[in-house]
Amino acid sequence: MSGEARQYALELKDIHKTFNPGTINEKVALDGLELQLEEGDFVTIIGGNGAGKSTMLNAIAGVWAVDRGSIIIGGADVTGLAEHRRARFLGRVFQDPMTGTAATMSIEENMAIAARRGRRRTLKWGVTKEEKSRYREMLKRLDLGLEDRLTSKVGLLSGGQRQAVTLLMASMQRPKLLLLDEHTAALDPKTAAKVLELSDEIIRENRLTAMMVTHNMKDAITHGNRLIMMHEGRIIYDVRGEEKQKLHVSDLMAKFEEISGGEFANDRMILS
Amino acid sequence: MILLALNPLSLLRAMPGAVAQGLIWGIMALGVYITFRLLDFADLTVDGTLATGGATAVMLIRVAGMEPWAALLVSFAVGMLAGMVTGLLHTALGIPGILASILTQISLYSINLNIMGKSNQPINVDQYRLVVSSRYISGDALMKLKFYGGVILGCLILVAILYCYFGTEQGQAIRATGCNMRMAKAQGINTNFHTVLALMISNGLVGLSGGLYAQYQGAADVNMGRGAIVIGLAAVIIGEVLFGKFCAGRKMAFAFTMVAVIIGAVIYYAVIAFVLWLKMPSDDLKLFSAIVVAVFLSIPYLKGRFGRKGAAKS
Numbered sequence: 001m002s003g004e005a006r007q008y009a010l011e012l013k014d015i016h017k018t019f020n021p022g023t024i025n026e027k028v029a030l031d032g033l034e035l036q037l038e039e040g041d042f043v044t045i046i047g048g049n050g051a052g053k054s055t056m057l058n059a060i061a062g063v064w065a066v067d068r069g070s071i072i073i074g075g076a077d078v079t080g081l082a083e084h085r086r087a088r089f090l091g092r093v094f095q096d097p098m099t100g101t102a103a104t105m106s107i108e109e110n111m112a113i114a115a116r117r118g119r120r121r122t123l124k125w126g127v128t129k130e131e132k133s134r135y136r137e138m139l140k141r142l143d144l145g146l147e148d149r150l151t152s153k154v155g156l157l158s159g160g161q162r163q164a165v166t167l168l169m170a171s172m173q174r175p176k177l178l179l180l181d182e183h184t185a186a187l188d189p190k191t192a193a194k195v196l197e198l199s200d201e202i203i204r205e206n207r208l209t210a211m212m213v214t215h216n217m218k219d220a221i222t223h224g225n226r227l228i229m230m231h232e233g234r235i236i237y238d239v240r241g242e243e244k245q246k247l248h249v250s251d252l253m254a255k256f257e258e259i260s261g262g263e264f265a266n267d268r269m270i271l272s
Numbered sequence: 273m274i275l276l277a278l279n280p281l282s283l284l285r286a287m288p289g290a291v292a293q294g295l296i297w298g299i300m301a302l303g304v305y306i307t308f309r310l311l312d313f314a315d316l317t318v319d320g321t322l323a324t325g326g327a328t329a330v331m332l333i334r335v336a337g338m339e340p341w342a343a344l345l346v347s348f349a350v351g352m353l354a355g356m357v358t359g360l361l362h363t364a365l366g367i368p369g370i371l372a373s374i375l376t377q378i379s380l381y382s383i384n385l386n387i388m389g390k391s392n393q394p395i396n397v398d399q400y401r402l403v404v405s406s407r408y409i410s411g412d413a414l415m416k417l418k419f420y421g422g423v424i425l426g427c428l429i430l431v432a433i434l435y436c437y438f439g440t441e442q443g444q445a446i447r448a449t450g451c452n453m454r455m456a457k458a459q460g461i462n463t464n465f466h467t468v469l470a471l472m473i474s475n476g477l478v479g480l481s482g483g484l485y486a487q488y489q490g491a492a493d494v495n496m497g498r499g500a501i502v503i504g505l506a507a508v509i510i511g512e513v514l515f516g517k518f519c520a521g522r523k524m525a526f527a528f529t530m531v532a533v534i535i536g537a538v539i540y541y542a543v544i545a546f547v548l549w550l551k552m553p554s555d556d557l558k559l560f561s562a563i564v565v566a567v568f569l570s571i572p573y574l575k576g577r578f579g580r581k582g583a584a585k586s
Contacts, residue, residue: 085460113445
């Protein structure tokens, strides 16, 4: 639509990853994975257990090095970068609410750490006065009563509250890509709905490019502008726009059955 | 009754020394607190570092004619170096933390012998203007006041510096690394770098404590740090158990906790003075310390396991 030399928000080229190679536990987790995200894409990711959903997110985040292929975020090749060096491009929220925050540190300290993502940690004071009032405003909008608990330890918060704070943290510094790894799976349905709504809001307001892994097919359909299904370390289904909006859970179920029923069938056949 | 045979006065006489020793070792305990609690790293380097700090101070004062206070700065620096070695063994070479620290500790034994040339080097308070000495607490009232006032002030200054440091961006990065490494990495913190940094600061404090203790007891000894980690842990645990509730949730809780750790070290040495007064053979001291630390370290675990039963009883 715009220029010809299109720059993608994210490009995954021929990503391969095998865990425990050469052992009895060898597992091909990503097998020639290809994906391009447009700026502003909000893609939901579904697939069975071991399909490679979380593995893909971890590969992007640099939790370990991939065996082959390249990862390009906003035009920058990050394939060789360590996890903490890639962090400045990324906002991440994890499945376990404990993972995204430091429990023994206060809410404001956690947020301040996130606000300095990708910057050098100096001997300047860790949380400034202006920051405190800014964080208070941000927390007020969550409507969880956290704005008066800036100095409370995050460990005292509920799982939902922690996920909400982690979401705020992830959106700071406007990441080039937001990675949500089943971030509502560990929450009760009501809280999960609220956190999902908040995710939508944050993504919309900051016009973020986002990837959300979920087990909930309904959520996968109702959220985002694009949906991909993974199987055996590859993307086997990719819909966007209106076509995605017209999807029903039953369609996805059928797709799932197709895959598991035809275990030995070629994935390409399923695509056609 | 055996107790009748004990002289309460002799216990009283032992106390000033116990307090002084506790304050000096309290600085080491601060170092242990940083690795054990903030970084979640069981660092056994300290047993070697303490002696390195002592050996360095004594030899610099005696051979190089350095001012005793300046020698303490070098003790701090060599302590940091020792911490750096452990940190690099762990982060750059992937050796498990405890093992990395044991390797450094063992190598420091040889290094300490090389620094001193033999296993023990005395330093005479009459010849040098030592910063601290056990002689000062047996002096007149003014001398005592200057000694205790100086040591306590020194400890408080250290606490203040550490409090400020761990409130900076860098200090927070260390705490995040120790608390939740996945979170730290996701927030762009170089966890390896900050692990090494924390070990350096911790061992710097231990080296400083060793330099002070050597001056205090009038000698550096290659074995002076043996079991130091246990004493440090004991101080941390005593401080937490006795003052944990008092410190929690309060403004500047971290500063109070560090003071509690130093007081924990003082209490530890008071208890040691007490059991020695009870005629416990001094050979058994380390066994006693280890048992006390083991008991207190296991309390949180046992509470978690049998917590319900205990609650039902009470």
